[in-house]
Amino acid sequence: MQPIQDLFDFVGSDDMATEVFCIQQARASPIRSTTTGSISDHITESCTVFVTWIDVMDTDINDTLVPEETTQNNASVSSDTTAGFLDLNHVKDTTAPDLKTLLTTLASKVWIGETPSSNMINVCRENIMDGAMRAFARQSFNPEAKLSVIFMDDFMQAEGSVDEGGPTREFFRLLMMALKDSTLFTGPQDSKNLSLDSHALHRGLYRTYGVMMAVALVHGGVLPSFFSDRLYQNLCSTPTSPPTLEEVADLDLQWKLKKISEAGDITEARAAIEEAAESLSLLGSLRHITTMEGRDQLVQAATSFYVEGRTKEALQQLSEGLNTLGLLDLIKIHPSIFKEVFSSSGRPLKATDLISLFQATLSPPGSNRWRLEKRVEGYWRDFLLDVEDGVFEITMEQILVFASGADQIPALGFSPHPTLNFNHDTGRKYPEANTCLVNLKLPIHDTYRQFTKYMCDGIIQAPTFGLA
Known part of the structure; x- marks a missing residue:
């Protein structure tokens, strides 16, 4: 309830300060330093405030508020600040943010006014993906606008007409379960890698699934929590260790590669390679070997291509979808913080x-x-x-x-x-x-x-x- 002038005095003490300036929350209207009233009249929650220094000779303040043409400083009004919305570089290591702070930054991009009709999602629990695909494939669907989820199989439509958060959370919980169990992912329940589905790739489903995950996280705070460490590192473009045979989901191919790698001599290894010739040819790894080192290189090349190489285009699509609302850009800046979002913690509710x-x-x-x-x-x-x-x-x-x-x-x-x-x-x-x-x-x-x-x-x- 302090006068807002106290805030202006604090901001105005900066060495760069001009006589007149504006402060502004992300996506909010600017507040000029001549404004009166209390702080709570204009700022109601912890946030980062952007400062625009204004030349007193300027006649049009709005001209000075274009981000590319101004100098901005962050004036912290609370120890629980959010990262800069206008430039993701504001949230690099100097601010030491936590996950909630970073997600609050992304959530600030969502317009919380009336839900547009294009963002109405009509689903049934028995086939959650059916309704979800129709909604997210809608040409006018807007991830930056509020959602309204209606469960058509609700008895008496108890919460069907107005969605104030509950149906949305339920929808995204069921949707993440459906994505995890889809054919686009393979591996243990809590450590999934990408699988290759050429039909899904052609339809752009990996991108759509990425959009779903980004919207689930930013709109509902619902975590995917089923990525393997390798898949997460690939999304972050960070180095990974060479894939192992245990990561080869095709058990027949895994058995053939193991037989090659466990061969006791060159003759035995060549016989195992010949037995796996068709599979190795499809992976682009079939070749003549003359040493046991060559055998190991062949096995590693086939393993690496199967686990990572053949899914590169699928990974690119997924990455494009996950960058909805700027999510992946922020993940790459703070990979260690976001790891808990995509990887299973293994900790049940207490x-x-x-x-x-x-x-x-x-x-x-x-x-x-x-x-x-x-x-x-x-x-x-x-x-x-x-x-x-x-x-x-x-x-x-x-x-x-x-x-x-x-x-x-x-x-x-x-x-x-x-x-x-x-x-x-x-x-x-x-x-x-x-x-x-x-x-x-x-x-x-x-x-x-x-x-x-x-x-x-x-x-x-x-x-x-x-x-x-």
Whole structure:
């Protein structure tokens, strides 16, 4: 609530300062240094402010606000600043940002006004890719505009008409699962490499999948979390170690290459090469060898081409898609920070994660309702601890999906902050949730056994996410 003049005095103390200047958030209107009022009248959240020094002889301030023609400094108004939107170089190592800060920068590119009709996504859970492909292939689809997701298979269209975040998170969660299981990726569930699908390459599907991942991350904070270290390093254009035979997804080819590499002498190696001649020819690796070193070079060349060489065009398409909203450019500047986005951490949700995530809204202390709520809040905490211990047949991820539509806490967090309420209506025995507000309503029960029974049944039997 300080006067905004305090901010102007701080900015004006810079050695480069001119008598008149403007400050401006990314994509926001400029604020001239003669403006009055409080800081909160103009700036309502932690951000990076761009400063434009203005020659007092200028008659048109707008002419000085073109980024290519001005000198800009960053005036930090909070220790939790976001990176510069106008130039990604502002977020290089000098700012020591974290993942949330960087993603906030990208999210600032998304126009949060009314959703254009071209960004309406109509999907069914039983075939999430069908509706997703129609939406993302739409010529007028705009990744810089807000989305509106409608699940056509929602019973009674509970959240179908207005999407304030819950359906979007659910959609992207299911979409990332579908992408991971598609034919465009191969390998273990949490360490996928690209596979080669010539039909998909011709249709540009790798690019489309890249766009989907970028939009899922920036719009919903939903992480892909299934790339192998090699695939991630290839996207970042960083050096990789030579591929190993274990990375060859074609088991028949892997067996043939192993037979060659394990041959005891040249005669045995040549016989194994002849046996694999057709496959080696397709990989461009078939040649006559005269030494065991030549044998090893042949095996490595075939392995490298299979794992990386033949998918280069697919990788290029995926990279183009991932650069939607400038994501890949930022990844290449901060590869270590973004690695957690694309690689599986292997860390499941913990009870303490959800205990700290949901803030309880309680009745006045000392009241009868407050006493009931505090008892049930204790049930809730013990319930989460027992779920983590495997006492019940549900998981922490299922509980979060029920409450929010997401199976992990988004990289940008939830907005608004998740809340916990209590339902004193004796006729409402099951948990209820609003996935847009991320609000979970707990039923009031006399015993822990009753509470856990209805919690498990409600979450498992809910016809759609967020309902019971």
